[in-house]
Amino acid sequence: MGDERIWTAGLVVIGDEILSGRTQDRNIAQLAAWLNVQGIRLHEVRVVGDTTPAIVEAVNALRSACDYCFTTGGIGPTHDDITVDAIAQALGVGVVHHPAAMAILKAYYATRGGLSEARARMARVPDGAALIENRVSGAPGIRIGNVFIMAGVPHITAGMLDALTGTLEGGRPVVSRTIGCWVAESEVADLLRAVEKAHRGGGAEVAIGSYPFFRDGRTGANFVVRSPDPNAADACLADLAARLEATGREVVADGI
Numbered sequence: 001m002g003d004e005r006i007w008t009a010g011l012v013v014i015g016d017e018i019l020s021g022r023t024q025d026r027n028i029a030q031l032a033a034w035l036n037v038q039g040i041r042l043h044e045v046r047v048v049g050d051t052t053p054a055i056v057e058a059v060n061a062l063r064s065a066c067d068y069c070f071t072t073g074g075i076g077p078t079h080d081d082i083t084v085d086a087i088a089q090a091l092g093v094g095v096v097h098h099p100a101a102m103a104i105l106k107a108y109y110a111t112r113g114g115l116s117e118a119r120a121r122m123a124r125v126p127d128g129a130a131l132i133e134n135r136v137s138g139a140p141g142i143r144i145g146n147v148f149i150m151a152g153v154p155h156i157t158a159g160m161l162d163a164l165t166g167t168l169e170g171g172r173p174v175v176s177r178t179i180g181c182w183v184a185e186s187e188v189a190d191l192l193r194a195v196e197k198a199h200r201g202g203g204a205e206v207a208i209g210s211y212p213f214f215r216d217g218r219t220g221a222n223f224v225v226r227s228p229d230p231n232a233a234d235a236c237l238a239d240l241a242a243r244l245e246a247t248g249r250e251v252v253a254d255g256i
Contacts, residue, residue, distance in 0.1 A: 004171060004172070004228070006041060007039060007040045007067045007171050008040065008042075008068070009031075009040050009042055009069065009070060010042075010046070010061075010062030010065060010069045011027075011031055011042060011046070011069075011070045011072070012055065012058045012062060012071040013025055013027065013028065013045065013046070013071075013072055014055060014071055014073035014074040014152070015049070015050060015074060015152055016049045016050050018047055019047060019048075025047070026154040027072045027150075028045055030154060030157065030158060030161070031070060031072075034161045037173050038166075038170045039170030039171040039173050039174070039228070040067070040170040041174070043065070044065065044066070052082060052085065052086045055083060055086035056087075059071065059086070060090050063090075063145070063147055067146060069146060069147045069148070071148070072157055074086075075122065075150075075152075076121075076122065076139075077121045077122055078118070081121065083149060084125060084142070087147060087149060088126035088127070091126055091145070093127040093128060094126075096127050097125075098123055098129065098131060100131055101122070101125065101131055101140050102115075104123075104131075104139075105119060105123050105138055105139060108137075108138030108139075109138070122139035125142045129142045129143060130143045132148065132163055132164060133160070133163040134156060134160055135163070136156045136159040137153075137156055139151075141160040148164070171228060173228065174227065174228050175228070175230050175233050176224050176225065176226045176233070177224070177233045177234065177237040178222055178223065178224050178225075178254055178255040179223055179237060179240065179244075179252060179253060179254070180220060180222045180251070180256030181220060181221060181250070181251055182219070182220040182256070183219070183220065183244070184219045185210045185212045185221045188244065188247075189210075191240075191243055191244070192223065192240070195208065195239055195243060199236040199239065205229070205232075206227045206229075206232050207225070207226050207227070208225050208226075209223070209224040209226065210223055213256075222255040222256060224255075225237045225240065
């Protein structure tokens with residue numbers, strides 16, 4: 001496993017409403033979970049406003065640093081939906097109305113008031129792009145090179161990800177195993193470090209995440225072991241549980 005290729009993705013979350021706090025982003029979590037199943041790691045996330053320079057800089061940085069770059073937001077019908085134009089600028093190409101997207105939107109809006117000029121904006125793509133199917137609301141996502149331009153509305157994004165399932169090259173899916181313990185993470189920090197180090201030997205890729213909480217007047221933490229190797233994850237979790245129990249603490253399977 002030491003020489004196994006690790007595939008990575010970056011995400012640019014686009015929207016003034018995210019930065020202002022008016023809208024809470026949910027796409028980061030759902031994209032990360034989807035990518036894990038595809039054998040791709042979410043490497044970096046950037047949140048930018050609806051400004052062309054910020055979008056261009058973020059997209060160019062992440063499409064260069066990662067195997068794949070995803071964006072969410074800014075592909076609707078209004079004047080402030082500038083993602084397509086900004087990404088076209090980042091890629092050095094023009095913007096065109098995709099004929100297949102126009103046909104899709106014309107059919108979708110045939111019984112919804114017709115395809116207006118504003119709605120036709122959702123058929124605009126960087127020149128040379130392909131479409132990502134959208135079974136939810138008609139307007140397709142966009143794929144050009146290693147950049148995937150997707151909706152900001154989470155349930156529409158989920159549909160686009162479903163359409164992409166199995167189409168991207170990746171490695172082995174990452175599996176996770178969880179246990180919980182009523183303990184302050186600071187009390188077991190050295191123990192966690194030692195267990196993770198012990199199970200990274202022999203080329204195994206294993207990581208332990210610690211997620212503390214305060215509940216019912218008590219301090220606790222859930223510990224999540226992640227690895228593309230299910231056997232390595234199981235072995236690491238068993239070792240961690242045994243070492244925690246050896247300190248006199250009760251371990252809760254699947255977390256608290």
